Amino acid sequence: MTHAQQQILTVLAWVPDGRVVSYGQLADLAGLPGRARLVGRTLRTQDTEQLPWHRVVAADGRLGLPQGSPGWLEQRQRLLAEGIFFKGNPLGGNRVAMAQYQWQPDLAAMLMLFEQ
DNA sequence: ATGCTGACTACTG
DNA sequence: CCAGTAGCCAGCA
Numbered sequence: 545m546t547h548a549q550q551q552i553l554t555v556l557a558w559v560p561d562g563r564v565v566s567y568g569q570l571a572d573l574a575g576l577p578g579r580a581r582l583v584g585r586t587l588r589t590q591d592t593e594q595l596p597w598h599r600v601v602a603a604d605g606r607l608g609l610p611q612g613s614p615g616w617l618e619q620r621q622r623l624l625a626e627g628i629f630f631k632g633n634p635l636g637g638n639r640v641a642m643a644q645y646q647w648q649p650d651l652a653a654m655l656m657l658f659e660q
Numbered sequence: 661a662t663g664c665t666g667a668c669t670a671c672t673g
Numbered sequence: 674c675c676a677g678t679a680g681c682c683a684g685c686a
Contacts, residue, residue: 608667
């Protein structure tokens with residue numbers, strides 16, 4: 545695993561319950577602007593068992609996995625379990641209301657990210 | 661080494 | 674809303 549990927553997983557570990565981040569935003573927070581695809585690749589390739597991988601969604605609120613796939617269903621269920629609302633219909637929508645749930649790290653959180 | 665692919669995204673038409 | 678395009682570049686054949 546590359547240093548960049550380590551950074552990504554470190555930041556991911558800090559995304560709080562009930563909030564989400566987009567692939568691009570996570571890359572930015574990890575000091576890797578423009579590298580959203582690396583985030584997706586990392587989630588697909590590395591072991592995210594102990595990390596809140598389900599809190600990473602596309603910038604437009606859709607989930608990265610193919611809609612209807614097992615992974616997509618699990619991610620959606622985990623998000624619903626955290627109280628995250630999906631546009632259109634609480635159970636039938638397919639996009640997270642980003643404006644409402646996107647994580648906005650505060651100063652304290654940012655400092656912790658840089659300490660890692 | 662080389663070429664494709666894709667859990668990305670912003671932009672344009 | 675949909676399609677194409679340009680950056681991105683680690684994996685994998």
